[in-house]
Amino acid sequence: MTTPVGLGQRLVPALLVRDMGETLAFYQKLGFRLTGCHPDPAAPSWAEVKRDSVVLQFHTEPPCGTPPTPVCSGTFYIYPGSVDALADELRGKIPFAWGPEVMDYGMLEFGIQDPNGYYLAFTEPN
Numbered sequence: 001m002t003t004p005v006g007l008g009q010r011l012v013p014a015l016l017v018r019d020m021g022e023t024l025a026f027y028q029k030l031g032f033r034l035t036g037c038h039p040d041p042a043a044p045s046w047a048e049v050k051r052d053s054v055v056l057q058f059h060t061e062p063p064c065g066t067p068p069t070p071v072c073s074g075t076f077y078i079y080p081g082s083v084d085a086l087a088d089e090l091r092g093k094i095p096f097a098w099g100p101e102v103m104d105y106g107m108l109e110f111g112i113q114d115p116n117g118y119y120l121a122f123t124e125p126n
Contacts, residue, residue, distance in 0.1 A: 012048075014057040015118060016070045020044055022115045023058055029093045030112075032056070054078055070116040083108050083124045102126045 017023040024034060024047060032051040037044035048057045062068050080086045087100045087110050097119065099110030109123035 010053070010055070012055045012057055013076065014059060014063075015072075015116065016062050016066070017058045017060060017116050018070060019115065020047060020058060020060050023047075024049065026094070026115050027056070030090065052080075070118065072118050075111065075119040075121050077109075077121050077123050079124060080122050083110065083122050086122055 020043075027049045028034075030051065032049035032054075034047060035050045035055075036046075036048040038046045045060045046057065047059075048055060050056075083100055087096070090096075090112075094112055097111040097113045100108060101110070102108050106126050107123045108126045109121050111119055111121045113119050
C-alpha cells in the first residue's frame with residue numbers, strides 16, 4: 001500500500017497585473033505588506049505581498065502560454081478571523097463589490113474587486 005503524497009501547506013496565486021504601482025497601493029490599503037520584489041524596488045516586474053498567512057504574487061509580463069491581459073473567471077476566497085471586523089477596517093478605504101451580507105449558501109461575506117478585475121471575497125460561516 002502506498003502513502004498518498006500531500007499537496008503541501010499553501011497556495012500562492014501569481015497574478016498578471018496591468019500596473020504594478022496601482023496594484024501594490026491597492027493591496028497596501030487592504031493591509032498587505034510588500035515582502036519581495038524584482039528586479040528594481042522602484043519599478044518591479046514581480047512583487048509579493050502578505051497579510052497574515054495570505055500571500056499573493058504579481059507580475060507585469062504574462063508567462064509563456066498565458067493570456068496577455070489579466071483574466072480570472074472565479075473569486076479568491078479569504079477567511080479572516082472576523083468578516084465584520086475586517087469590513088469595519090476597510091470601509092471607506094476601498095469600495096465593496098457586495099456585502100457584508102449572508103449569502104444564500106450560508107456564509108457571511110463581502111467582496112472587493114482589485115484594479116485588475118480580480119475579485120476577493122472575505123468570508124466566514126454564519
